[in-house]
Amino acid sequence: EAQVTQNPRYLITVTGKKLTVTCSQNMNHEYMSWYRQDPGLGLRQIYYSMNVEVTDKGDVPEGYKVSRKEKRNFPLILESPSPNQTSLYFCASSYTEAGDEQFFGPGTRLTVL
């Protein structure tokens, strides 16, 4: 089954404790991205990747890192999480670019205390 998977689905952590949210797709997509969803703010893009080893900042990249060492994986790293990073995070992938149909993962609910 074609899908985007994220892990973990739920995470409660404390300020400053490094964490990684994994994202993997099995559709051989080149384009992958991370979004955060907050009430009243909708979806905002954090980072995106056009292909292996090619990434760029989205609209809200501060406090986040990404890497794209393999085509299928696009992990989101929070080196020192803070409470303002409490949010619902979505990974998405598409064939080659943002204008192609985006396939979204199920989301990761992160709480930083």
Added chain:
Amino acid sequence: GNSVTQMEGPVTLSEEAFLTINCTYTATGYPSLFWYVQYPGEGLQLLLKATKADDKGSNKGFEATYRKETTSFHLEKGSVQVSDSAVYFCALVRMNSGYSTLTFGKGTMLLVSP
């Protein structure tokens, strides 16, 4: 810069009512436009799209027409069902440093009662 503005929700309707969710955009040129839908507890999924002026996207009884004169892409459905209850996002593609990215509106929640 490029942006998308949607009507605020929630939109509350009875089953079989007519639905309109307004979406207007600001952009240079003529970007492709999208509606994505998010059902409770799930990620977003593409509902429909239009790539040029006067195009009409349609899917599952929903329609939206790309109107460059009014810079709008309003979502409509003639008869909503309870199962249409979800959050609807309007979006456009924009170029950023030579690559394309999606800009979403804030979303409009639709609640349909039996």
